[in-house]
Amino acid sequence: MFDLRSGKVRPQCKPALPLTEFHRDRRRVDALAFYCKACATARSEESRRRRGIAPQKRSPVPVAEGLKETRQRLHGGSREYHLRRRYGVGQKEFDELLAEQGGVCAICGGADPQHLDHDHRTGWVRGILCFNCNGGLGQFRDSPTRLARAITYLRGTTWQRALIHPGVYQMCSPTRGRPPSPRS
Incomplete structure (x- = not known):
């Protein structure tokens, strides 16, 4: 049905086309699509027309060879x-x-x-x-309210060293009565 050196035969039109005229399809034995690019486009447009779907939009930017990702x-x-x-x-x-x-x-x-x-x-x-x-x-x-409460919390619970006797400090908090645990 095809000769890899010269091209592939289109099912509908029958002339041999170069392999570059076929999309790649790894699932097929020859790794090429069944229909050539032109026939595949025509079939797709006809299917869309029959189903009442608008024609597919064309990209205003030409697509480089091998570049098919839509985002790119x-x-x-x-x-x-x-x-x-x-x-x-x-x-x-x-x-x-x-x-x-x-x-x-x-x-x-x-x-x-x-x-x-x-x-x-x-x-x-x-x-x-x-x-x-x-x-x-x-x-x-x-939430500015939640952030303001977080700021108030941080300011009110920050442990500070308080001098209770020359050379002796105690950790205290303005709003909490417990000192930090020895492990912290």
């Missing part, structure tokens, strides 16, 4: 795809926002933050954070 083809990569789909911004806007922040996390000032923070209620982008700061806000459910 349509968006330039997985990162761009993720940012656009989830937050409505691209890598360019991300880089501009990071430059406005001085290249550091908006909360702790740590270097190389990679997480785009957004308000879950409105969807608006707030800034770029490091992994820990972004996770922390998520754990507090973006």
Whole structure:
């Protein structure tokens, strides 16, 4: 039915075509699709028309040879795809926002933050954070009240050394009566 050196015969049209005119299909014995690319496209379009489905959209950007991943083809990569789909911004806007922040996390000032923070209620982008700061806000459910209570808690339960006699210190807390355990 086919000669690997010269080409493969199309089932419908019958002339021999070069092997580059067939999509790859590892499941088949010859590792090539049953229909050539042109016939496969025509069959797909006819099937869509019969079922009342709109024609498939074409990419405005030509696809390089062997490059078929949709994210790469349509968006330039997985990162761009993720940012656009989830937050409505691209890598360019991300880089501009990071430059406005001085290249550091908006909360702790740590270097190389990679997480785009957004308000879950409105969807608006707030800034770029490091992994820990972004996770922390998520754990507090973006609630200023919860964060304020956490700050009050930290300030009120921080153990401090109190001088009770020259050279003798005792650990005490402004709101708690117990000293820390000997193991801590």
